[in-house]
Amino acid sequence: MNAQIPRQLLRRQLLVGGKRRLAGDVSRGFSSSVRQTQQQTVPPKIPRDAPATTHFGFETVAEALKEQKVGAVFSSVASSYDTMNDLMSLGIHRLWKDHFVRNLNPGRNPLTSPPSSEQGWNILDIAGGTGDIAFRMLDHASTINNDAHTRVTVADINVDMLAEGKKRALQSPYARTPRLKFVEANAEKLDMIPDSSIDLYTVAFGIRNFTHKDAAIREAYRVLKPGGVFACLEFSKVNNPLFDAVYKRWSFSAIPLIGQLVASDRDSYQYLVESIEKFPSQTEFRDMIRKAGFLVPGQGWEDLTGGIAAIHKGVKPAK
Amino acid sequence: MPTARLANSVLGSFRASSFRPALWRQRCLYHSYEYSQPAPFPPAESAILSSAIAHVPNYGFTLDALKLGARDAGYLDVSTNLLPRGVFDLVNYHLVMQRLALKDSVQFPAEGGQGNGKKLGIGAKVRTLTLSRLRANEPIIHRWQEALAIMAQPSYISPSLAELAKLADEIWFLAGDTSVDTSWYTKRASLSTIYSATEVFMTQDKSKNFAETEQFLDARLEEVTKVGGFLQAFGEWADFTGHSAVNVLRSKGLRI
């Protein structure tokens, strides 16, 4: 029990103006099946390092449950998802995504590339839910690189997020073209994607939700062609202590409240905030990428807005 | 504030488990020939960049040259992401490789050797080395203004200046300057200034065999000798105009 004290203390201090429901106290955000399993198998607190448990925000849950709970969170925020991203990123996630895509510079420009049998890039956007990254990739390839062949497969574990993406695709020029595909898949097991078939694997604001991040990175390595690139945009660790303090106060106290107002779903937002806090530091994550066999460019990552988010990349070695 | 500190201590347990394998770092080896020299770039970067340099005369210091280099090295277009600074990494590769090549491209006759009798002074050696480094830009000189523009971008100014300082240091070292007095900085600073001015001049030089660039360099070196009286005091610049000595070396087949 001793080990719990700092965490509860922390929680009490961080959650200004609102006590948090315990795991047993069910929120209206979670589906009823989750609610039941949750009540049966999750005692209010499990030490975070017990073997078969994992993190669901600061709550420690049995591993098998995490996937379900994550599913429930994203089902409940699917439509108000942009609002959430705006809040967490101080309104600049769109700029980060633009930068992420522009920097990867997807597409093969027929005017400057030597003729080759390959046309365009084969891109896999994991946890691509709403299609945000996919549309940007295709727009960039088409307008900047005059490339009408680059294609994106959007994979997400959650059908509601995929449905949202498909709906938005209808407003884009890519709906019902071979350039855009949606598949339901768990990033840790991409059986439908052949080995060495992908030029660029992207995951934006998704990997922190995966139960086994290392398994997902290994799958990325498998599906990438030699020379292919793993690129991850994710909330990260703020470097400046003062800014960190301010940002934490903002994210832990304000956002769940605003979440409640905009989406009437406080617990889902609370989860999102906590999952960010739990995500490994820039260096730790860089080392995970290296461990899977990737070469990393330079120091391995680029901080955005003082480290609120970071872009990590890895290149699968040729031969 | 205390909340953040507490959060940090709680999270500390996660961070503590991180391990840091030594980052691949290009070491600051100025005077490389004294000990065996590690490769200046990791193998994959090296493979892509060295292939890309071959495309610079046709494609310039551009992403296209990088992509073609990646293809030649068995990589993909997307693999250019291995170079976080993109085209600046290509420019930087040229700068580093040409600096390191200097010690092999210029060889001075051994001390007390026979032949022209008069041994070159440090000033003349500095001139020879500087000229040799400038001549290494010849194959890409029509693209060098692009490179200068890239180096002038805010985030690349500082690494570019650092590389320039290393070049000045290397030249003084290879010229045999061993002084560790207060002139150390001045010498490097003035050589850096002269080098970059001449480099820019060279991009516009249409004269045969860059004769005007050579004159421009000599004029700058002369200025320093006259104006910077204290440098003269060390006598190092005094004989840089030893054209005769340079001509002797040329007649011996040295490309300077």
Ligand SMILES: C[S@@+](CC[C@H](N)C(=O)[O-])C[C@H]1O[C@@H](n2cnc3c(N)ncnc32)[C@H](O)[C@@H]1O
């Ligand atoms: C915060 S959203 C990111 C959406 C989009 N990439 C963006 O940047 O706007 C996280 C997504 O990760 C998905 N996700 C969570 N766990 C996953 C898993 N194991 N495999 C695939 N997708 C997963 C969720 O369904 C959700 O759509």
